[in-house]
Amino acid sequence: MTAAALSVVACEGATLKVDSSTVIREVDRHRFLGTNAGLWHEARQLFDTDVQYYLRELNPSFIRIPGGSWSDEYVWNGNGVWDGNTFDMSKLKDGQWDVDYSAYAPGFHLLAPGKPDEWHGNVDAYALHEFAKDKGSHSIVTVNVGSGTPEMAAEWVRWANLEMDYGVEYWEIGNELEGRWEMGSTLPDGSRMTGEVYAKKFIEYAKAMKAVDPSIKVGGPTAANTRAVFMEDLMRIAGDYVDFLSFHTYPVERHLDSERDIIDQAFSLHEPMKRYRGYIEKYQPDRKDEIELAITEWNSKVLEDRYTGDLLNGLWSAIFVGEMFREGVGFATQWDLLTVTPEGGHGLFHFAGRCVPKSQYWGLYLWSKYMGNRLLASELQGNGNVYAVVTRDDERLYVMVVNVSRDEFAQIKLDVPGVAFASEGRAATLSHREYFWDIYKHEPRWSRKPNESRFAIGDKLEFDVPPYTAKVFELPLKGFGLRSSEAVENSEIQPLEILLPESSPADLPVEGWVFLQNDPEDPKVGKQFDAAKLSVSGPATADVATVWLGEAAGRFSLTPTGAGTVTVRATAADVSVERVIEILPVQERKEIVWQFEDAPEKWGAASSYKLVADDAVRPNQQVVAVVLDGDRPTSGNDQLAVFAIAPETVERERIAGVVMDVRASADLQCADKDIGVRIVLQSESAHWVDLGSLPLEQVRGKWKTLELKLPDTKYYSVMGNTYALFIQLYQNGEKKVPVSGKIYLDNIGFILR
Structure with a gap:
């Protein structure tokens, strides 16, 4: 046709x-054109002649090291502890490593404080410093707070600036420590890192580091996003020691946003920058023109999909640099130099036999070669x-x-x-x-x-x-x-x-x-x-x-x-x-994944409530019973059952919906007659795909088989990243009332295309 x-x-x-x-x-516009280099980057790519050429053409003022979350997981100097093959575990004392700082040796990566990994990256701290120096750029170093000490950070300052003459001016103290994914976000006593705890640690680190080199500038809280939940506490408690405030931004949070929605997020800096300047003026009014604001990780979105490789990201980045200039950002480093994923990746370059710049590089290049200061x-x-x-x-x-x-x-x-x-x-x-x-x-x-x-x-x-x-x-x-x-x-x-x-x-x-x-x-x-x-x-x-x-x-x-x-x-x-x-x-078909014939601990299910096996409601069959005893389904406490979906569980990219059997006990009690269950699929690309809900009154004392399909075909493209099936107990209204009784689940699986 x-x-x-x-x-x-x-x-x-x-x-x-x-x-x-x-x-x-x-301001020198090249201060906005920095990037991040990581310890996991392959040396053959990092020191590729084309990468060298393209970076010199871009002329970024800064290259941040040693790489995001690795900053809190990496001991920068392994001398006397790790010889490249084996660890001297006698050097682990009270959870910290007794490094011999009289000489340098490549550092090592930790799985947890005091627990070495088996892989320690492809390059070391020395290689990253030399890489930045060779490009005419300055290193920005993020020191280890998650598993390190002020002494470890101070020794890095001494080695880099006094011994090696790298002249590192900007030092960040820790990385994204408000995030549960970050080593150090959970403290040794099991409590969570807070803004107050972080600020006190910041003071300890700043004092130790500036005692070695008073000329350096120290900053944080290296916030994971523009909410920057530790920033005010940092300024209130440690403001006298802060030379710059740093944060990260990946403003496009949803995979399925339209191209126009993605572009609109390039204009997201105004309100957070206004708030941060307010903290400075409130707690350090005499230094309001001295304390800088820095974005030490940025890209259009966290999820590395086609749009991070597409021309769209180049146009977006050209706009975003202009907005950083306009909103008063002091310096910035894009995330990142070389990371690649099957669909694209955040990296500025793509390797397919040779180095090829991606669109974001060209967006920054426009500013480097064709704009003014x-x-x-x-x-x-x-x-x-x-x-x-x-x-x-x-x-x-x-x-x-x-x-x-x-x-x-x-x-x-x-x-x-x-x-x-x-x-x-x-x-x-x-x-x-x-x-x-x-x-x-x-x-x-x-x-x-x-x-x-x-x-x-x-x-x-x-x-x-x-x-x-x-x-x-x-x-x-x-x-x-x-x-x-x-x-x-x-x-x-x-x-x-x-x-x-x-x-x-x-x-x-x-x-x-x-x-x-x-x-x-x-x-x-x-x-x-x-x-x-x-x-x-x-x-x-x-x-x-x-x-x-x-x-x-x-x-x-x-x-x-x-x-x-x-x-x-x-x-x-x-x-x-x-x-x-x-x-x-x-052609659609149904595939049942969970039939609950084995012991509850093998179901792979999490719940806010008590999960037990029940063999009384179905002849010769065992089902899940969620036991409720006056429970209220409040936010964060409303998980009837959450099932992790691993790649081996099902062909995730073919998921088109969910099937399951649901029943409520005849004696279920709740003043809210509209109480129900909601079925949600969670994907790395779309964290809340609501398939629909069922009032429990419809299944009181009887089974019902649900077949719920994705609400829109646009979700097909994100099912390959699905990680969980979330079955939620929900009530309408802000006031949640108690629920007692049992909810039964059985024969849970997927509709596949």
């Missing part, structure tokens, strides 16, 4: 007003799909415009009163022409420097920014020329190609792309066609009849109408290409 719709690229205008005389802030006052009016930021130096203005619309050009009119420009400007462009992420192979199809083009500057400054594109316009002031650059214009002509998977199930839409083909050994793409006509034969329809190719790649979607072979044809001028995809039939 041929698509009935036509993809029309519209144009929406906007005016950018710039006050070139008002500098909001001046003075942020100007500006106001954008008229287009909600466009972000703009303006910087300058003594000789030029640099205007960054990011158009996040997939469909519309943005026409920007620049209004800069009282400024005369030279006759020629330059534009640097990051779009699908420069970078394309293959969503099926999970790697860059091509990746290259932003394209440069020169343009005449006339009386009217008006620019077109294509859809899904970031552009920086360099505007020399009258009497000055363009800043030098190594980039070149690309005009190579390539044929068309269609990107589709080989097969896909009939119950899901299929994302496809038409793009101008590239040479994988020399990835350059040039404009050949503005658009390609699309036709589809077989059991599917396309959402558009014409795919726009002005930026080298255009997206479309196929909706299957049945099973069978589908042929997609793209035609532009006299060039036509085809791609075949097999639409597979979907």
